[in-house]
Amino acid sequence: MIKLAIDCFGGDYSPDANIDGSLSALSKKPDLCLVLLGDEKIIKSKLEGRTYDSSRIEIINAPEVIGCDEKPTDVIRLKRNSSMMMAMRLLRDEDDIDGMVSNGSTGALVAGALVRVGCLEGVIRPAFCPLLPTMAGGIVGVCDSGANVEVTPAYLQQFAIMSSLYLENVYDVPKPRIALLNVGKEPEKGDEIRKEAYKLLSETECVNFVGNMESRDLLSGKYDAVVCDGFSGNVLVKTTEGTALELLKKVKRDIYSKSLYKFGALFMKRMFAEEKAFMNYQNYGGSVLLGTSKVVVKGHGSSKPVAFEKCIEQAYKMIASDLDKKIENEVLKYNYDEKD
Amino acid sequence: MIKLAIDCFGGDYSPDANIDGSLSALSKKPDLCLVLLGDEKIIKSKLEGRTYDSSRIEIINAPEVIGCDEKPTDVIRLKRNSSMMMAMRLLRDEDDIDGMVSNGSTGALVAGALVRVGCLEGVIRPAFCPLLPTMAGGIVGVCDSGANVEVTPAYLQQFAIMSSLYLENVYDVPKPRIALLNVGKEPEKGDEIRKEAYKLLSETECVNFVGNMESRDLLSGKYDAVVCDGFSGNVLVKTTEGTALELLKKVKRDIYSKSLYKFGALFMKRMFAEEKAFMNYQNYGGSVLLGTSKVVVKGHGSSKPVAFEKCIEQAYKMIASDLDKKIENEVLKYNYDEKD
Numbered sequence: 001m002i003k004l005a006i007d008c009f010g011g012d013y014s015p016d017a018n019i020d021g022s023l024s025a026l027s028k029k030p031d032l033c034l035v036l037l038g039d040e041k042i043i044k045s046k047l048e049g050r051t052y053d054s055s056r057i058e059i060i061n062a063p064e065v066i067g068c069d070e071k072p073t074d075v076i077r078l079k080r081n082s083s084m085m086m087a088m089r090l091l092r093d094e095d096d097i098d099g100m101v102s103n104g105s106t107g108a109l110v111a112g113a114l115v116r117v118g119c120l121e122g123v124i125r126p127a128f129c130p131l132l133p134t135m136a137g138g139i140v141g142v143c144d145s146g147a148n149v150e151v152t153p154a155y156l157q158q159f160a161i162m163s164s165l166y167l168e169n170v171y172d173v174p175k176p177r178i179a180l181l182n183v184g185k186e187p188e189k190g191d192e193i194r195k196e197a198y199k200l201l202s203e204t205e206c207v208n209f210v211g212n213m214e215s216r217d218l219l220s221g222k223y224d225a226v227v228c229d230g231f232s233g234n235v236l237v238k239t240t241e242g243t244a245l246e247l248l249k250k251v252k253r254d255i256y257s258k259s260l261y262k263f264g265a266l267f268m269k270r271m272f273a274e275e276k277a278f279m280n281y282q283n284y285g286g287s288v289l290l291g292t293s294k295v296v297v298k299g300h301g302s303s304k305p306v307a308f309e310k311c312i313e314q315a316y317k318m319i320a321s322d323l324d325k326k327i328e329n330e331v332l333k334y335n336y337d338e339k340d
Numbered sequence: 341m342i343k344l345a346i347d348c349f350g351g352d353y354s355p356d357a358n359i360d361g362s363l364s365a366l367s368k369k370p371d372l373c374l375v376l377l378g379d380e381k382i383i384k385s386k387l388e389g390r391t392y393d394s395s396r397i398e399i400i401n402a403p404e405v406i407g408c409d410e411k412p413t414d415v416i417r418l419k420r421n422s423s424m425m426m427a428m429r430l431l432r433d434e435d436d437i438d439g440m441v442s443n444g445s446t447g448a449l450v451a452g453a454l455v456r457v458g459c460l461e462g463v464i465r466p467a468f469c470p471l472l473p474t475m476a477g478g479i480v481g482v483c484d485s486g487a488n489v490e491v492t493p494a495y496l497q498q499f500a501i502m503s504s505l506y507l508e509n510v511y512d513v514p515k516p517r518i519a520l521l522n523v524g525k526e527p528e529k530g531d532e533i534r535k536e537a538y539k540l541l542s543e544t545e546c547v548n549f550v551g552n553m554e555s556r557d558l559l560s561g562k563y564d565a566v567v568c569d570g571f572s573g574n575v576l577v578k579t580t581e582g583t584a585l586e587l588l589k590k591v592k593r594d595i596y597s598k599s600l601y602k603f604g605a606l607f608m609k610r611m612f613a614e615e616k617a618f619m620n621y622q623n624y625g626g627s628v629l630l631g632t633s634k635v636v637v638k639g640h641g642s643s644k645p646v647a648f649e650k651c652i653e654q655a656y657k658m659i660a661s662d663l664d665k666k667i668e669n670e671v672l673k674y675n676y677d678e679k680d
Contacts, residue, residue, distance in 0.1 A: 069526070107524075135586045146523055149531045183486055183574045184447075186409075190571065191489045215575040216582030231530065232572045234523045235555040239579040242556030244587055246475045247619070254611050264607025271594050271601050279587070 001031050002319050003097050004295075004312060005087035008038035009065060010104025012302045015039075018103065019046050021308025026052055029316060035090065035097065037062040037083040062086040072107035076115055084108060088116035091294045099295025099315045101286070103303050110147045113292050120324055122331035123291040127159045128298065129166060129225070130237055130287035133278055136221025141167060143225055145233040145287060153196040154336050156180065156227050160207045161330050162290040163225040169321040170314065173224050179213035181228035181236065187212070193229075201227075206330050215239075244279040282307035285314045291327065295319055341371050342659050343437050344635075344652060345427035348378035349405060350444025352642045355379075358443065359386050361648025366392055369656060375430065375437065377402040377423040402426040412447035416455055424448060428456035431634045439635025439655045441626070443643050450487045453632050460664055462671035463631040467499045468638070469506060469565070470577055470627035473618055476561025481507060483565055485573040485627060493536040494676050496520065496567050500547045501670050502630040503565040509661040510654065513564050519553035521568035521576065527552070533569075541567075546670050555579075584619040622647035625654045631667065635659055 006022050008015040015038055022034050033056045036043050040061035047057075062083040066075050079085055085108075087100040102109055110126070119126060127144035134140050143163040148155060160178045167173040180197055182190045187198050189212060201209040213226050215236055228236065251272075255261045265272065277283060285307070286299040295318045299311040318324075346362050348355040355378055362374050373396045376383050380401035387397075402423040406415050419425055425448075427440045442449055450466070459466060467484035474480050483503040488495060500518045507513040520537055522530045527538050529552060541549040553566050555576055568576065591612075595601045605612065617623060626639040626647070635658045639651040658664075 071528075135590050149523065181575065183489065183571060188411075214578055216578040216585075218579065218582060219586045220582075231523060232575045235521065235572045235575045236579055238554055238556040239558065239576055240583045242558060242560075243580045243583040245556075246559045247584055247587055247615075250475050250618075251611075251615060254615070255608070258611075261608050261611050264604045267604025268595070268601050268608075271591075271598070275587075275591060275594070278590075 001033055002029075002316055003033040003035065004315055005035045005037060005090045005097055005100040006312070007083045007087050007100065007102035007104055008036050008043055009062070009083040010102050010301075011299065011308075013304055014103060015042060015046060017303055017305045018308050019043065020305035021303075021312060023050060023052050024305060025309045025312040025316070026056060032056065032312075032316060034058070035060055037087050039063060060086065060090075066104055066108060068105075070105070070108070072105065072111035075105065075108040076111055085112060085116070088112045091117050091296075097294070098319045099297070101297045101299060101308070101311045101315055103299040103301055103308065106146065106298060109296065109298050110289070113289055113296050117296065118293045119291050120293050120328050120331070122328055122336070123162075124158060124336055125155055126289045126291035126296075127155075127162065127230070128233075128287045129163050129290050130281075131284045132219065132237065132240055132281075133284060134219050134221040138221055138224075139171065139284065140218060140221075140223055141225035142218075142233050142237050143227050143290065144230040145237045146230045147289065148230040150231075151193065151229040153193055153200045156193075156197040157200045157204055157334065158291065158331060159227040160201055160204060160209065162327050163227065164207050165323060165326050165330065166288065166290055166318070167224050169323050169326060170317045175208045176224035177210045177222070178207050179210050179223045179226045181215060181226045181232060182212035183214070185212045185214060206333075241279075241281060248276060248279065282310075284310070286311035288314055288318065293324070295324070341373050342369075342656055343373040343375065344655055345375045345377060345430045345437055345440040346652070347423045347427050347440065347442035347444055348376050348383055349402070349423040350442050350641075351639060351648075353644055354443060355382060355386060357643055357645045357648050359383065360645035361643075361652060363390060363392050364645060365649045365652040365656070366396060372396065372652075372656060374398070375400055377427050379403060400426065400430075406444055406448060408445075410445070410448070412445065412451035415445065415448040416451055425452060425456070428452045431457050431636075437634070438659045439637070441637045441639060441648070441651045441655055443639040443641055443648065446486065446638060449636065449638050450629070453629055453636050457636065458633045459631050460633050460668050460671070462668055462676070463502075464498060464676055465495055466629045466631035466636075467495075467502065467570070468573075468627045469503050469630050470621075471624045472559065472577065472580055472621075473624060474559050474561040478561055478564075479511065479624065480558060480563055481565035482558075482573050482577050483567050483630065484570040485577045486570045487629065488570040490571075491533065491569040493533055493540045496533075496537040497540045497544055497674065498631070498671060499567040500541055500544060500549065502667050503567065504547050505663060505666050505670065506628065506630055506658070507564050509663050509666060510657045515548045516564035517550045517562070518547050519550050519563045519566045521555060521566045521572060522552035523554070525552045525554060546673075581619075581621060588616060588619065622650075624650070626651035628654055628658065633664070635664070
């Protein structure tokens with residue numbers, strides 16, 4: 001049995017999207033158990049009249065709600081009975097809970113994961129690893145995309161090890177090609193952190209390090225994951241999403257500007273729908289947090305049921321593939337000082 | 341008279357694109373003089389049979405060629421007679437030369453500008469400020485996009501002052517809206533540098549600081565320029581270009597995959613051509629280096645004649661608007677310690 005804590009009250013479409021996604025995942029995985037956290041009354045009323053295996057669902061009342069603008073540190077201290085923080089405590093206290101999924105505040109999730117859940121043995125810091133679609137039809141991971149604004153070369157080495165194992169075990173990518181995000185391809189590019197990380201990665205046997213990557217090549221299909229500090233990783237992911245969305249919006253506006261274009265677009269409706277689906281992050285699951293002692297998956301704030309279900313699937317696969325043990329095994333082969 | 345040194349031997353299409361762009365600019369600006377640098381014989385042969393005002397063109401022989409993979413420091417030391425380095429020396433030594441345009445190696449250009457040309461009084465470091473098109477039909481500057489991999493809050497303040505004056509004076513943008521690139525909108529987001537920079541920018545009277553910007557909003561039209569360290573600025577610009585190009589390529593490929601789409605696209609040919617032109621950086625000029633004691637404009641390595649001409653126009657406008665004096669005036673109002 002794989003048992004997940006589900007934060008039902010986070011995200012723009014919660015609790016409906018979260019509950020619908022949960023029930024859908026439950027119906028597909030016979031060995032999945034879910035603990036739904038949030039306002040018990042509301043959850044129960046939403047489940048009324050639905051068909052599901054009630055022996056694999058538990059509800060735990062978590063009455064407090066986290067506001068949009070609350071500081072992560074305040075959430076940990078003051079919102080102990082929110083669905084997110086109670087899920088974290090379950091992870092810490094209950095051996096049979098394997099992981100959690102939440103669409104809530106990223107900052108609170110990272111802070112809570114560090115304070116309440118902790119890291120795998122040997123892991124210095126957890127890191128986000130969202131996936132983007134490549135133009136070659138595959139996926140590419142970005143690790144870290146925002147959990148660590150500042151990094152050291154040792155962090156980057158661990159991000160490489162963790163994202164490589166993640167892609168190999170959860171997405172069946174053989175020998176994932178891992179790159180270092182930099183301002184140029186040559187090994188001597190970037191600041192001291194990048195130069196040292198380049199050397200360190202070249203010497204990391206379990207990682208198929210393919211050198212520096214310039215950000216314009218992210219979607220080229222030449223890389224399976226890129227490692228970076230959380231600041232530039234955040235810029236990388238959000239710029240990609242932002243540019244694609246803005247461009248699609250512009251094309252749509254331009255089509256509506258002339259009847260000739262509108263006529264032509266009639267024949268291409270399906271294609272445009274496919275392009276839109278292709279760039280829709282909802283189809284690629286959440287941003288998993290790699291390196292925590294139990295699995296934590298962060299869904300996008302605007303996740304609809306399908307996106308939420310994908311997050312549950314990701315958590316399920318991470319647990320089923322024993323990713324945590326594999327990460328520990330590799331990471332513990334390297335010595336990291338306090339200063340790292 | 342405005343006199344510019346032109347590096348004729350840099351870029352994928354040099355010297356033809358550089359010379360063609362130069363002659364075109366010369367024909368449009370009667371008070372423009374150009375000093376063409378490069379292999380004298382080749383330049384002369386390319387000019388043969390062309391119509392231009394020869395009294396406003398000078399040729400200086402610069403026989404050495406810079407290789408693609410040469411280190412910037414080696415270029416400065418060993419390629420003193422390359423067209424780029426000779427242009428730099430002209431800027432330094434000749435009072436009547438107001439600026440230069442080059443498509444050559446970015447690293448060599450920055451290193452050369454620092455060592456040979458130097459900064460305006462009060463400016464700590466020069467910064468690149470390329471422009472991108474926004475979806476609202478305007479432009480947005482990114483400062484710095486790669487000259488300074490690491491920054492301090494004081495650097496970021498100067499980037500804000502310089503890019504604001506640049507947009508106001510060269511592109512007639514009234515009260516440019518300047519943002520700080522960050523991982524979230526709230527003032528307390530990011531590392532210590534970002535937090536301090538936020539405060540400093542809020543107190544900078546001559547800058548219309550509008551707060552933090554998330555990278556997904558770069559093209560939204562809500563900002564006229566964004567300031568950032570050169571590492572994430574580089575990621576920002578290259579990701580935007582890369583995503584747009586990859587997406588347009590994908591749309592093209594998809595259109596050709598089905599005859600129905602091909603048929604529909606017949607009616608939209610013009611629109612697709614416009615989208616392509618819209619995202620083509622060649623139409624937005626070069627990446628000007630702000631803060632150097634004389635004007636330095638870096639064109640894209642793949643500049644064609646039109647793009648090269650735009651770079652000359654940018655240099656011309658920067659000089660004609662006395663941007664250098666305006667930058668010095670503002671920057672000297674603030675005290676920068678050695679440690680900045």
